[in-house]
Amino acid sequence: xxxxxxxxxxVWKFASCDGCQLSLLDCEDELLALAEQVEIARFLEASxxxxxxxxDLSLVExxxxxxxxxxxxxxxxxxxRALVTIGACATAGGIQALRNxxxxxxxxxxxxxxxxxxxxxxxxxxxxxxxxxxxxxxGCPINKRQLLEVITAFINGRRPDTPGHAVCIECKQRGTxxxxxxxxxxxxxxxxxxxxxxxxxxxxxxxxxxxxxADALNIxxxxxxxxxxxxxxxxxxxxxxxxxxxxxxxxxxxxxxxxDQS
Amino acid sequence: MKTIKVDYLARVEGDGALRIRxxxxxxxxxxxxxxxxxxxxxAFLRGRSFGEVPDxxxxxxxxxxxxxxxxxxxxLEDALEVRVTPHIDQLRRxxxxxxxxxxxxxxxxxxxAPDFLGYPDAMAMARDHRxxxxxxxxxxxxxxxxxxxxxxxxxxxxNVKVGGFYRTPAREEMEKLAAQLExxxxxxxxxxERMARFDFPDFNRDYEFVALRGAEDYPFxxxxxxxxxxxxxxxxxxxxxxxxxxVPHSHALHSTVRGRGAYLCGPMARFNxxxxxxxxxxxxxxxxxxxxxxxxxxxxxxLVRAVETVHALDEALRLLGVIDWSAESSxxxxxxxxxxxxxxEAPRGLLYHRYHLDDSGRVLDAKIxxxxxxxxxxxxxxxxxLAAQMVRLTHDEATVLAERAIRNYDPCISCATHFLxxxxxxx
Numbered sequence: 001x002x003x004x005x006x007x008x009x010x011v012w013k014f015a016s017c018d019g020c021q022l023s024l025l026d027c028e029d030e031l032l033a034l035a036e037q038v039e040i041a042r043f044l045e046a047s048x049x050x051x052x053x054x055x056d057l058s059l060v061e062x063x064x065x066x067x068x069x070x071x072x073x074x075x076x077x078x079x080x081r082a083l084v085t086i087g088a089c090a091t092a093g094g095i096q097a098l099r100n101x102x103x104x105x106x107x108x109x110x111x112x113x114x115x116x117x118x119x120x121x122x123x124x125x126x127x128x129x130x131x132x133x134x135x136x137x138x139g140c141p142i143n144k145r146q147l148l149e150v151i152t153a154f155i156n157g158r159r160p161d162t163p164g165h166a167v168c169i170e171c172k173q174r175g176t177x178x179x180x181x182x183x184x185x186x187x188x189x190x191x192x193x194x195x196x197x198x199x200x201x202x203x204x205x206x207x208x209x210x211x212x213x214a215d216a217l218n219i220x221x222x223x224x225x226x227x228x229x230x231x232x233x234x235x236x237x238x239x240x241x242x243x244x245x246x247x248x249x250x251x252x253x254x255x256x257x258x259x260d261q262s
Numbered sequence: 263m264k265t266i267k268v269d270y271l272a273r274v275e276g277d278g279a280l281r282i283r284x285x286x287x288x289x290x291x292x293x294x295x296x297x298x299x300x301x302x303x304x305a306f307l308r309g310r311s312f313g314e315v316p317d318x319x320x321x322x323x324x325x326x327x328x329x330x331x332x333x334x335x336x337x338l339e340d341a342l343e344v345r346v347t348p349h350i351d352q353l354r355r356x357x358x359x360x361x362x363x364x365x366x367x368x369x370x371x372x373x374x375a376p377d378f379l380g381y382p383d384a385m386a387m388a389r390d391h392r393x394x395x396x397x398x399x400x401x402x403x404x405x406x407x408x409x410x411x412x413x414x415x416x417x418x419x420x421n422v423k424v425g426g427f428y429r430t431p432a433r434e435e436m437e438k439l440a441a442q443l444e445x446x447x448x449x450x451x452x453x454x455e456r457m458a459r460f461d462f463p464d465f466n467r468d469y470e471f472v473a474l475r476g477a478e479d480y481p482f483x484x485x486x487x488x489x490x491x492x493x494x495x496x497x498x499x500x501x502x503x504x505x506x507x508x509v510p511h512s513h514a515l516h517s518t519v520r521g522r523g524a525y526l527c528g529p530m531a532r533f534n535x536x537x538x539x540x541x542x543x544x545x546x547x548x549x550x551x552x553x554x555x556x557x558x559x560x561x562x563x564x565l566v567r568a569v570e571t572v573h574a575l576d577e578a579l580r581l582l583g584v585i586d587w588s589a590e591s592s593x594x595x596x597x598x599x600x601x602x603x604x605x606x607e608a609p610r611g612l613l614y615h616r617y618h619l620d621d622s623g624r625v626l627d628a629k630i631x632x633x634x635x636x637x638x639x640x641x642x643x644x645x646x647x648l649a650a651q652m653v654r655l656t657h658d659e660a661t662v663l664a665e666r667a668i669r670n671y672d673p674c675i676s677c678a679t680h681f682l683x684x685x686x687x688x689x
Contacts, residue, residue, distance in 0.1 A: 017324040018323065019321075019323075019325070019327070021324075022324045022325055026402075028403040028406070031399065032395065035385040046384065047382050047384075047385070048665065065300075065301070066299045069299065095321050096301040096302065096306075099305075102305075102306070104302075107306070108300070112300075199415055200414070202414070203429045204428045205421075208317060208420075210418070238311070242317075
């Protein structure tokens, strides 16, 4: 048998803040070891050298917002054995999916004097709306430990271990006293996907849902609790319509809390 | 007609392209094209509550989210007539030190240094110069440790709010950082010495440098915007002093000083305008590295970033010793109809925010001017001057030189889109 070829990794970027691919460079203790284990064949943020595909694993950051990107993602899928989305933009459309609820021409005219020069689609959509996706890693931004788990799992041919339960479980694991029960702070933890490590409640604030919807969730029940705590309807709508506005459970539930300002 | 064209600029944050067109040996035009797709932050901020703004604007940039949080807090606090306590100012400064260190180390060691040693990337550079990369990662990790300890996580910190912080970090957590920061400060001093021996192209231009000026301290968050050509204004006067224009070839708006033209913000501008406000250790290190003052060579921005890294680590250590870890983490904020202006020094330069709020505290209008869009015209001017040398180079050599000229600015294209493929056309 021939010596095992190093697996080829590619990193791609669409509409995004670069924060999720930065998480790979933020693995300061593991980066050089990782570069020995896998061939980082395309990572423009880090290198001017690119090796053409096919790639064993493509990590995709960002959402699709232009006709050019809608073409490019199909090309990425063709040259990738496995395609994994990293972060809320690639998985749910990101904060820029707020355009989906408004007229994008109006948005362009607010920012640009000559909106006609701006090449953009009316919507910001997740990668899975365009091509089949093998795995979606949640978070705005992703957690770098989870990123290493996903890369390790794919190069070894197993499923990544990234639990889909709510942030509440992570609060219990780290021993954080519930901010909602003990102090009445509105928290999205009960409906939000784990993975961050329940950071916000450890800083005395409520979760704001940047990892998107948990696998099992009851938004209506939590919404009622927020309203009972005196949160205005419109604020419930806006917190659901933020970094994961395009995730279906959040986008559907947000409609129930629209106010006259929506 | 000869064209030099770089379709995807590497080792920059975001997507951009460059086209240079020649007629004979004469440069016809230089276009830095930012095609990073626009995300329309200023549009969807409308209607959001002021309290949501720092979390939303952080998402403009994964590399400098603290800058966006700090400029928006400052502008909103200006609007809402909120004065934060000296304790909150110190904690913000500490958080900002962490972001400068993490962002500068990323750029110096992983993105910029390979240009000087002739490698395509830090991973290839590490095969021959492992110690440089290891040292860089150590410094970067120290910066990230500050951001995580104060902000909760490296990318998009959660602890920042209008009026201060959700919680003052615990003394025990913070005191643990000191040894790591001291080691990183030594590593940054060594790296500056090593990098000062790199070969710097002989290239100087007479820029208008624009930066904040602090009363006593090297600027992070501030109100006074100054230049080496007499500009001296408050943040509230920004819109009168500067003009933002849209150009057909870019999704980033071009900024100019009204009536004068291109200017430069970022590490070189801060260094030239605030040298005597650097920590004494950083001033001494800059002198030993023989960085000219003023420094007008954009390739030497690598050394200036190293000086700022020494400064930020030394300042963070000072702050660790003086911050009262039992003080109140925030002050009360009440909504009202108002307008406010704020500026801070992102790692890449001046970051200006302006907001109008209604009486319930909802955003009516937002304006955000990131450093890379302010520097875009200066980058094009640098390239125009360098293009004369490019005519005599092979296409590959010209491409490397053009990319280097752009990377001098550590352009953050994700932020500026509202960036870069090199095309050189020769007629």
